[in-house]
Amino acid sequence: MTAASPAGPQPAVAAPHLTLVPALHPPLRGPAAVLVDPTTPPPRPPHRPGPRPAADGGPARRPDLLGPAWSVRAGLPDPRAAGRLLLTTVLEALAGRRPMGQVQRLTAPGVHAALLAGRRPAWCSHGAGPLLLGPVSVCEPVDGVAEISAVARRAGRAHAVAARLEGNHGVWRCTALSIG
Structure with a gap:
């Protein structure tokens, strides 16, 4: 026996469907599958200008000399070891136990500038207890990208740390960092 709805018949609602939308952040090189509302238009792709012409009016510079050279996973070292080194x-x-300049080779310029200019977490900069880093978890959402996370402990308290690593010229570079 089925019960009738007291409010009467329900209006028909369009069922969600799977739509391919363009990636919003590099190095995603293809469309990403996202479940979207059928009435919402897909986002516009980001503007990516081509190579600039040479200053003397000659032919354009080679595109491989412009910008970063994304690396595939096969050409990169173990992300777990690189992530542990970065977070430590x-x-x-x-x-304050190391000079901040040692972080520069592991991070993108924007992340390094933010670390230099940003506020240091009080739990990290104050206290004499050792900083202990737990096991590093790795997720590789696309080829050449690794997202890592770990739990840092100090003075009996736990704090989350996470980073996004992108393969660039055969090494991992941190392009996003979160310290909780």
Whole structure:
């Protein structure tokens, strides 16, 4: 026996469907599958200008000399070891046990500038207890990208740390960093 709805018949609602939308952030090189509302238009692709002409009016520069050279996973080292090195180096630099310049080779310019100009977490910069980093978890959403996370402990308290690593010229570079 089925019960009738007291409000009467329900209006027909369009069922969600799977639509391919263009990637919003590099190095996603293809469309990403996202479940979207059928009435919402897809986002516009980001503007990506081509190579600039040479200053003397000659032919355009080779595109491989412009910008970063994304690396595929097969040409990159283990992301877990690179992530542990990055997180340990950043936490020790924020604690004042290492010069911040040592972080520069592991991070993108924007991340390094933010670390230099940003506020240091109090739990990281104050206190004499050791900074302990737990096991590093790795997720590789696309080829050449690794997202890592770990739990850092100090003085009996746990804090989350996470980073996004992108393969660039055969090495991992941190392009986003979050310290909780």
